[in-house]
Amino acid sequence: MDLDAQHRRLVMLRTLVPVLLAGSLAVPLACAAQAQGKLLLTGGVSSIDGAAGGGLTPWALTGSYATSGQVGATAYFTRLPVQDYSLSGYGASVAFGERVELSLAKQDFSAGGTGAALGLPGLKLKQTILGAKVRLGGDAVLDGDTWMPQIALGVEYKHLDAGGLAPTLGALGAKRNGVDVYLSATKLFLAQSTLVNVTLRATRANQNGLLGFGGTASSRYALMPEISVAYLINKEWAIGAEYRMKPDKLNPSALGDGLREDDWKDVFVAWAPNKHVSLTAAYVDLGRVVPGIQPRRQRGVYGSIQFAY
Amino acid sequence: MIRSARRGWMAGLLALLVGMGMAAPAIAADDTLYRALGGEAGIARIVDNLIDRAYADERIKKKFDGVNPKALKESIGKQFCQLTGGPCLYDGETMVKSHAHLALDKADFNALVEDLQLAMDDQQVPFAVQNRLLALLAPMHRDIITK
Numbered sequence: 001m002d003l004d005a006q007h008r009r010l011v012m013l014r015t016l017v018p019v020l021l022a023g024s025l026a027v028p029l030a031c032a033a034q035a036q037g038k039l040l041l042t043g044g045v046s047s048i049d050g051a052a053g054g055g056l057t058p059w060a061l062t063g064s065y066a067t068s069g070q071v072g073a074t075a076y077f078t079r080l081p082v083q084d085y086s087l088s089g090y091g092a093s094v095a096f097g098e099r100v101e102l103s104l105a106k107q108d109f110s111a112g113g114t115g116a117a118l119g120l121p122g123l124k125l126k127q128t129i130l131g132a133k134v135r136l137g138g139d140a141v142l143d144g145d146t147w148m149p150q151i152a153l154g155v156e157y158k159h160l161d162a163g164g165l166a167p168t169l170g171a172l173g174a175k176r177n178g179v180d181v182y183l184s185a186t187k188l189f190l191a192q193s194t195l196v197n198v199t200l201r202a203t204r205a206n207q208n209g210l211l212g213f214g215g216t217a218s219s220r221y222a223l224m225p226e227i228s229v230a231y232l233i234n235k236e237w238a239i240g241a242e243y244r245m246k247p248d249k250l251n252p253s254a255l256g257d258g259l260r261e262d263d264w265k266d267v268f269v270a271w272a273p274n275k276h277v278s279l280t281a282a283y284v285d286l287g288r289v290v291p292g293i294q295p296r297r298q299r300g301v302y303g304s305i306q307f308a309y
Numbered sequence: 310m311i312r313s314a315r316r317g318w319m320a321g322l323l324a325l326l327v328g329m330g331m332a333a334p335a336i337a338a339d340d341t342l343y344r345a346l347g348g349e350a351g352i353a354r355i356v357d358n359l360i361d362r363a364y365a366d367e368r369i370k371k372k373f374d375g376v377n378p379k380a381l382k383e384s385i386g387k388q389f390c391q392l393t394g395g396p397c398l399y400d401g402e403t404m405v406k407s408h409a410h411l412a413l414d415k416a417d418f419n420a421l422v423e424d425l426q427l428a429m430d431d432q433q434v435p436f437a438v439q440n441r442l443l444a445l446l447a448p449m450h451r452d453i454i455t456k
């Protein structure tokens with residue numbers, strides 16, 4: 001390519017990038033004025049899979065502060081370093097009223113010493129998750145006098161880029177793409193300042209998809225419950241705990257129980273000083289991750305920041 | 310050991326869930342909430358503050374056009390008093406009737422909730438007590454929100 005053509009490309013890029021950026025910002029900014037109709041923290045925070053919820057689990061709430069007739073957006077960044085691995089993730093979501101939520105999440109998992117032990121030093125597992133959630137009915141916050149929770153149906157399409165581990169996962173019978181379907185029920189017991197969520201997820205994801213989907217043990221979907229309880233200390237602060245069960249489809253495998261997976265759990269604290277930003281910190285226990293190589297439990301402090309418009 | 314730890318967690322969370330569920334439908338059976346809000350005088354101060362805020366709230370002030378704030382304060386005061394177990398009788402309009410013409414949406418409703426939270430903050434009402442009052446008021450959204 002000659003210099004002139006390179007220059008032309010550069011000029012084109014310089015024009016295009018600001019236009020695209022302006023375009024992508026225009027929608028949330030245009031909505032910024034009115035997408036404030038919900039009460040503080042009632043959009044949850046961004047879960048690791050991108051959907052609004054707790055940290056590990058999606059809830060029936062839709063993200064952002066958009067209520068009926070409003071469109072809202074969120075963006076987040078999350079980091080979770082544990083003993084032998086580290087997970088970072090970022091993503092965004094758009095909510096149309098309190099009816100539909102679309103989300104996109106990217107996860108980057110550093111396999112640390114496990115990669116090196118497998119002859120794959122510097123191994124990174126990258127996952128992209130496209131999510132959609134539809135509120136079927138109920139109002140988690142306002143329907144305090146009935147048993148009816150807010151109920152939502154969600155789907156998460158996950159694509160794994162396992163790098164050098166892909167042939168191994170293939171040999172173990174794990175697929176690179178997977179779909180999770182979940183039903184969430186969320187209820188705020190307002191008089192008790194306590195929120196409860198129960199999610200039932202149909203999945204065959206190994207370690208949430210970071211080790212593929214299905215395997216030699218079984219490729220069938222399993223129905224896994226996930227439970228969150230949060231207590232509202234005041235308008236801005238909430239504390240809580242979560243428990244997420246996992247399907248364990250790579251146990252046993254050619255490696256015996258070396259790929260066995262454990263349930264995930266955490267205790268968290270979330271702070272929303274206003275309707276534009278929230279911070280979540282959690283102590284997370286991922287159980288054992290590839291215990292054939294790293295037999296100890298993987299625990300760490302999770303930090304997440306979310307911006308909402 | 311792992312299984313029993315899992316059972317422990319699940320049992321704990323489920324017990325909480327059931328506990329919350331049992332306590333859910335909150336209707337003042339006694340006057341503890343009324344007294345926690347400071348009785349007639351305390352409720353009057355909260356409502357006074359609430360209505361002043363609402364009339365100045367850019368999001369919803371238009372909805373109060375032509376409404377006498379003094380009469381509104383008196384009516385809402387009586388309503389809160391009765392709801393929380395106090396010795397009052399609310400004899401005003403039904404919620405459906407008094408809001409039908411206002412075309413209120415959920416954002417309007419939540420704006421008033423936020424004003425009430427601030428009004429209660431001003432009166433140093435503890436958050437947990439605030440939520441007990443909000444739990445009695447929130448279900449009225451079905452009669453108030455028409456849009």
